[in-house]
Amino acid sequence: MRESVIAARDLVKRFADFEAVKGVNFTVFGGECFGLLGPNGAGKTSIAKMIYGFSPVTAGKLEVFGEDIMKRARDIKAKVGVVPQEDNLDPELSVWENLLVCAGYFRMPKDLAQKRAGDILNFMDLTDKSGEVVEHLSGGLKRRLTIGRALLNQPALLILDEPTTGLDPYARHLVWQRLKKLKESGTTMLLTTHYLEEADQLCDRLIVLHQGEILEQGAPRELIERHTGNDALELGVEPARHGILVAGCEDLVKARQVLGDDLVLFTDHGRELAERMSGKAAALGIPVGYQRLRPANLEDVFLKLTGETLDEE
Numbered sequence: 001m002r003e004s005v006i007a008a009r010d011l012v013k014r015f016a017d018f019e020a021v022k023g024v025n026f027t028v029f030g031g032e033c034f035g036l037l038g039p040n041g042a043g044k045t046s047i048a049k050m051i052y053g054f055s056p057v058t059a060g061k062l063e064v065f066g067e068d069i070m071k072r073a074r075d076i077k078a079k080v081g082v083v084p085q086e087d088n089l090d091p092e093l094s095v096w097e098n099l100l101v102c103a104g105y106f107r108m109p110k111d112l113a114q115k116r117a118g119d120i121l122n123f124m125d126l127t128d129k130s131g132e133v134v135e136h137l138s139g140g141l142k143r144r145l146t147i148g149r150a151l152l153n154q155p156a157l158l159i160l161d162e163p164t165t166g167l168d169p170y171a172r173h174l175v176w177q178r179l180k181k182l183k184e185s186g187t188t189m190l191l192t193t194h195y196l197e198e199a200d201q202l203c204d205r206l207i208v209l210h211q212g213e214i215l216e217q218g219a220p221r222e223l224i225e226r227h228t229g230n231d232a233l234e235l236g237v238e239p240a241r242h243g244i245l246v247a248g249c250e251d252l253v254k255a256r257q258v259l260g261d262d263l264v265l266f267t268d269h270g271r272e273l274a275e276r277m278s279g280k281a282a283a284l285g286i287p288v289g290y291q292r293l294r295p296a297n298l299e300d301v302f303l304k305l306t307g308e309t310l311d312e313e
């Protein structure tokens, strides 16, 4: 049987009388990258903070490495690396000094600290930035350093809270590359994100969270197949005709959504959908100005499950 690294059973987080996490159940197994995917306010950070022992569990059970986080937080924390949502580096120190100061928190002997810091700079592609003061680094470099710093104690579990939020696409891809390498080396990862591409690229399995509840869980491909039949069709029609088209297609599609001003999205029925939909639009006297059949993605799954889009900054 696969080793369970995180097991959440009926896990609840309450802030005063507000329930941010409403009794969720999931298991993360050794060596996998597990995603918490959801929009702002879904409860991702609240779950992550309970897992790394930063925020107490309100109710339910949360085991990390088979131990109750509320009873064995200290032992568990020694095996966990955390990349919080906000960088908490010391801006006045250099890259190298930031790593060494952190190694000091782990009471690491100096020669070991230096060896690890060197290896980490190499792994995160930061060796040539070693002497630079952190406040002069770009957002992407700071993120890489924050991730590197979380690796100092060679954690068996790495928790990343929105690791690429705010980064430009190039910096984001560099971070993904490194995280993929870590995954290959066997590090178990828990990743919160509202970027669908990030979830798709990195996660072996994920839960889709919405307002503190799990809407779905599984491998990204599995979820896409289950909910969309693999294809999505975008049809551009005049905004005034959206309602008519959507109502007129009631019998043909289960999932449909009006996106923005001029797009209707359908996420069912496979490849023949395009023809049927444009035929339907023609029968209703609605001109189609734009049509694109594309592979469905996690955004479509989220849209279908909630009627909302996910990818907001």
Ligand SMILES: Nc1ncnc2c1ncn2[C@@H]1O[C@H](COP(=O)(O)OP(=O)(O)OP(=O)(O)O)[C@@H](O)[C@H]1O
Binding pocket: 015, 018, 020, 038, 039, 040, 041, 042, 043, 044, 045, 046, 047
């Ligand atoms: N310390 C707190 N006190 C009161 N409410 C809180 C607190 N922390 C979070 N919340 C609320 O709990 C809900 C879930 O927040 P959480 O930060 O877990 O969401 P999230 O999915 O991580 O979103 P984000 O991407 O914005 O971090 C939100 O409605 C938030 O306002």
